[in-house]
Amino acid sequence: MKYRAPTSIDEAVELLSAHPGAEVFAGATDLIPQIQGGRPEPSLVVDLKRIPETVRLEAENGFWRVGAAIPAAVLTAHEGLTAAFPGLVEGAGLIGSDQIQGRATLGGNLCNASPAADSVPPLVALGAEAIIVGRGGERSAQVSEVVIGPSATSLDQSEFITEFRIPAPSRGSSDAYERFIPRTEMDIAVVGAAARIRVDGDGRCEEAAVVLAAVAPTVVEVSAASGILEGRVIPHYSGRDAFWDELGEAVVACCNPIDDKRGTAEYRRKVAQVLARRTVVTAARRARETL
Amino acid sequence: MSRTHVTCVLNGDEIDFLCNDYQTLLSALRDELGMIGTKEGCGTGDCGACSVILDGQLVCSCLVFAPEVEGRRVETIEGLAEVDHLHPLQDSFLEGAAFQCGVCTPGFLMAAKALLDRNPSPTETEVRYGVAGNLCRCTGYDKIVRSILDAAARMSDPERQKEAT
Ligand SMILES: Cc1cc2nc3c(=O)[nH]c(=O)nc-3n(C[C@H](O)[C@H](O)[C@H](O)COP(=O)(O)OP(=O)(O)OC[C@H]3O[C@@H](n4cnc5c(N)ncnc54)[C@H](O)[C@@H]3O)c2cc1C
Numbered sequence A: 001m002k003y004r005a006p007t008s009i010d011e012a013v014e015l016l017s018a019h020p021g022a023e024v025f026a027g028a029t030d031l032i033p034q035i036q037g038g039r040p041e042p043s044l045v046v047d048l049k050r051i052p053e054t055v056r057l058e059a060e061n062g063f064w065r066v067g068a069a070i071p072a073a074v075l076t077a078h079e080g081l082t083a084a085f086p087g088l089v090e091g092a093g094l095i096g097s098d099q100i101q102g103r104a105t106l107g108g109n110l111c112n113a114s115p116a117a118d119s120v121p122p123l124v125a126l127g128a129e130a131i132i133v134g135r136g137g138e139r140s141a142q143v144s145e146v147v148i149g150p151s152a153t154s155l156d157q158s159e160f161i162t163e164f165r166i167p168a169p170s171r172g173s174s175d176a177y178e179r180f181i182p183r184t185e186m187d188i189a190v191v192g193a194a195a196r197i198r199v200d201g202d203g204r205c206e207e208a209a210v211v212l213a214a215v216a217p218t219v220v221e222v223s224a225a226s227g228i229l230e231g232r233v234i235p236h237y238s239g240r241d242a243f244w245d246e247l248g249e250a251v252v253a254c255c256n257p258i259d260d261k262r263g264t265a266e267y268r269r270k271v272a273q274v275l276a277r278r279t280v281v282t283a284a285r286r287a288r289e290t291l
Numbered sequence B: 001m002s003r004t005h006v007t008c009v010l011n012g013d014e015i016d017f018l019c020n021d022y023q024t025l026l027s028a029l030r031d032e033l034g035m036i037g038t039k040e041g042c043g044t045g046d047c048g049a050c051s052v053i054l055d056g057q058l059v060c061s062c063l064v065f066a067p068e069v070e071g072r073r074v075e076t077i078e079g080l081a082e083v084d085h086l087h088p089l090q091d092s093f094l095e096g097a098a099f100q101c102g103v104c105t106p107g108f109l110m111a112a113k114a115l116l117d118r119n120p121s122p123t124e125t126e127v128r129y130g131v132a133g134n135l136c137r138c139t140g141y142d143k144i145v146r147s148i149l150d151a152a153a154r155m156s157d158p159e160r161q162k163e164a165t
């Protein structure tokens, strides 16, 4: 296995086109454990971190541009990003330990294509776009379209993601992410849930997105959530409001979980409802606080 | 196969070494440079025994390819003590009996250093999260956590610092 660290997009695309067995990487926190676990080594690994576009982080013209190869520790330490997208930063801040966050990136978390990736539900809830480069030039895709199944993406072999473009939050808009694991650190989500809520001047919900992790082969959006939550003043969860039951039913309808050592399918359906409610309440509170 | 020549700053000194591209930083440190203070537990990012600080960021050296450190700054356990005295974390670990077999200790010390560099007076909870990526089979963690808190107190108390030096 050879290692190369191109310093431009063109150089990286050329390397990938010339070497069919090549694979890009950023933090290697998925790549190296998988190789250690017996997965065949790529013939060439292409380090994306020296390409300036992949490590840029800035807000411009109504968008945040977040480099796909920035380590989580840099994202969680960034005050502007944390204020804009607290839920995305919560997701990135839950990945592994401090050591793992010193390396783990949003691009790797997405393209490893695990249904339990913690930063992916917030990216989807925020309507983030992935900017993808490759032999065919540059294109963009919704983050929700990048992963097509466990360990499978829609990117071709010469393609990689340079950055995520996330619409800057409007006044009255915020997000949240929570996951459930059996201990407090160093485990993979049994269920994760992200929510983005926009409220009007009276604190009524105008738009909502709810996205779940670890309950289906890919991250799933609860598309009925917006219709159920629109027009509501979202209080703390209370069993008295019928719309919480509707939201719970919509969540369960999106779940297609498996039984494994972390939890049974039935347990995952229950936890998904609880986490969806909690993140909706948190995102709505944060959204009201921006008014 | 031709080997790759890497130049980096290791514990403040510019050094160079030869490695194979598939080698990890952990393997380059131990097998090419003879710096065996950094330990290998799992090789997959779970135990933290291999923790080093790379360009100011705490990382598992078992999850870094050796050629990646070209032009970068690497800090290992060998660079923690000053020429004539230990780092306050090392003093606290010794006095607090924060190790038994010692295999996890270099990793805990580097994780604790990264934590205190960022947050000089952490709460107990912050310390526990700060070393959540480090496993210890011997101590039961409590003495480690207390020693890190003690070092933080030492480092923020000028009197105790004078005493140490
Ligand atoms: C101990 C440990 C704990 C972990 N805990 C968690 C956790 O709690 N939650 C969680 O979600 N994950 C966890 N992970 C998994 C991993 O850390 C994350 O998925 C991380 O975000 C991967 O990012 P990376 O940059 O290290 O990926 P890499 O290993 O560099 O890459 C992963 C995959 O994505 C591809 N890739 C990387 N970047 C790009 C790009 N820009 N464009 C196209 N393809 C790309 C690579 O080819 C590779 O197939 C853990 C891993 C370890 C070792």
Ligand code: FES
Residues within 6 Å of the ligand: B039, B040, B041, B042, B043, B044, B045, B046, B047, B048, B049, B050, B051, B060, B061, B062, B063
């Ligand atoms: S040896 Fe690197 S984390 Fe265990």
Ligand code: FES
Residues within 6 Å of the ligand: B098, B099, B100, B101, B102, B103, B104, B105, B135, B136, B137, B138, B139
């Ligand atoms: S002292 Fe033995 S593993 Fe920690």
